[in-house]
Amino acid sequence: MLNFEFKNNTEILFGQGQIKQISERLTPNDKILFLYGGGSIKKNGVYDDVVNALEGFDFVEFAGVEPNPTYETLSEALKVVKAHQISFILAVGGGSVIDGAKYIAAAAHYEGDGWDILVNGAEVKSALPIGAVLTLPATGSESNGGSVVTKKATQQKRAFGTPIVQPQFAVLDPTYTYSLPPRQVANGVVDAFVHVIEQYLTYPVNAPLQDRFSEGILSTLIEQGPLALAEPQNYDVRANVMWSATMALNGLIGKGVPHDWATHMIGHELTALYNLDHAQTLAIVLPALMFEKKAQKREKILQLGRRVFNLENADEEALIDATIKAVRDFFEQMGVKTRLSDYDLQEQAVTEAVDNLRRNGLLALGEHDDITPEVATKILRLAL
Numbered sequence: 239m240l241n242f243e244f245k246n247n248t249e250i251l252f253g254q255g256q257i258k259q260i261s262e263r264l265t266p267n268d269k270i271l272f273l274y275g276g277g278s279i280k281k282n283g284v285y286d287d288v289v290n291a292l293e294g295f296d297f298v299e300f301a302g303v304e305p306n307p308t309y310e311t312l313s314e315a316l317k318v319v320k321a322h323q324i325s326f327i328l329a330v331g332g333g334s335v336i337d338g339a340k341y342i343a344a345a346a347h348y349e350g351d352g353w354d355i356l357v358n359g360a361e362v363k364s365a366l367p368i369g370a371v372l373t374l375p376a377t378g379s380e381s382n383g384g385s386v387v388t389k390k391a392t393q394q395k396r397a398f399g400t401p402i403v404q405p406q407f408a409v410l411d412p413t414y415t416y417s418l419p420p421r422q423v424a425n426g427v428v429d430a431f432v433h434v435i436e437q438y439l440t441y442p443v444n445a446p447l448q449d450r451f452s453e454g455i456l457s458t459l460i461e462q463g464p465l466a467l468a469e470p471q472n473y474d475v476r477a478n479v480m481w482s483a484t485m486a487l488n489g490l491i492g493k494g495v496p497h498d499w500a501t502h503m504i505g506h507e508l509t510a511l512y513n514l515d516h517a518q519t520l521a522i523v524l525p526a527l528m529f530e531k532k533a534q535k536r537e538k539i540l541q542l543g544r545r546v547f548n549l550e551n552a553d554e555e556a557l558i559d560a561t562i563k564a565v566r567d568f569f570e571q572m573g574v575k576t577r578l579s580d581y582d583l584q585e586q587a588v589t590e591a592v593d594n595l596r597r598n599g600l601l602a603l604g605e606h607d608d609i610t611p612e613v614a615t616k617i618l619r620l621a622l
């Protein structure tokens with residue numbers, strides 16, 4: 239096992255009705271920005287619950303944070319933060335709203351253009367505090383310090399991360415996810431699945447507890463994901479998916495083990511260029527990446543096949559191929575297509591995505607830093 243430090247500062251408020259607890263976590267003098275997305279919370283009752291929970295507090299609203307939140311929109315929110323001297327951000331939505339809140343929180347305390355934090359490595363020294371009310375289990379953003387923001391003008395989707403912007407609390411009420419359209423349910427399950435894979439499917443470092451945490455989450459997602467599509471109002475299923483997605487990227491399972499975030503990095507370019515959903519890009523890239531890197535990932539692919547998909551075959555090459563197929567089949571079963579051509583993308587997309595990787599300086603991805611632009615090209619061609 240590799241050395242590590244671990245601290246997760248987010249208090250999880252899990253279960254139906256937990257929104258009521260947030261007033262105790264805010265201070266009476268707080269000037270709150272209530273940040274949300276395109277309006278789904280006005281249809282499913284979450285907006286009303288938040289307004290009720292904020293009774294007696296001073297707050298202003300900013301709506302319209304879009305999926306794959308943009309620098310352009312968040313810059314408008316930043317103006318509101320400055321005009322109203324906001325002291326706390328309450329992000330209500332999916333990963334996009336929460337990521338947007340993190341960017342705003344950091345940019346509010348940064349003297350220059352906040353985009354510097356994403357592209358020029360400007361250090362985040364302090365930020366506004368954040369609370370989250372999660373409506374879409376997927377990204378883990380509610381209890382991690384990561385944020386992904388897109389600049390429309392340059393078609394760049396970039397990430398930054400620091401514990402300074404991690405939410406202080408996160409409300410996880412499974413009933414808030416009943417209204418999710420099937421596409422977003424599926425996206426969430428695939429995203430969480432891939433987060434686990436990217437902290438698991440590298441090479442063994444004798445960390446059996448982390449492996450079993452990961453295998454537990456993967457097995458739960460495989461079991462509960464299809465049920466969430468079939469029984470949208472099943473509280474227990476929603477609760478299990480929600481907790482799995484949080485645990486997939488709150489830092490715990492990735493401690494002491496190598497990571498491979500190449501699927502995410504290549505996928506971000508596809509979203510930046512063609513506006514594919516985040517999870518769609520992952521479903522395209524991961525099976526192809528597993529195939530291309532099967533020699534380096536051999537032992538963990540075999541372990542995944544045996545322990546998570548319950549596959550067995552005396553011929554290990556056949557077992558590896560069957561495991562990759564099982565991953566692809568799971569994504570397809572969830573309704574997320576796994577080929578570039580399924581999204582009307584052809585060879586030109588391969589070239590453009592790899593050009594963007596180069597432009598963003600992403601020249602050595604993967605646990606061995608060996609996914610060069612040339613290897614990324616091979617991976618994307620396998621996904622055509």
Ligand code: NZQ
Nearest residue numbers: 275276277278305306332333334373374377379384417418
């Ligand atoms: O905007 P509204 O109207 O709220 O609608 C949203 C949006 O259209 C809708 N939605 C959310 N909750 C709903 C709902 N509709 C009905 N009922 C509900 N309860 O779902 C749509 C997608 O929302 P979005 O927040 O974009 O999805 P997701 O949570 O998948 O977030 C994706 C973003 O997170 C980033 C991605 O790159 C992408 O930009 N990620 C953030 C990470 C992190 N911070 O750690 C890691 C991830 O790997 C990921 O990169």
Ligand code: ZN
Nearest residue numbers: 377429433516
């Ligand atoms: Zn993701």
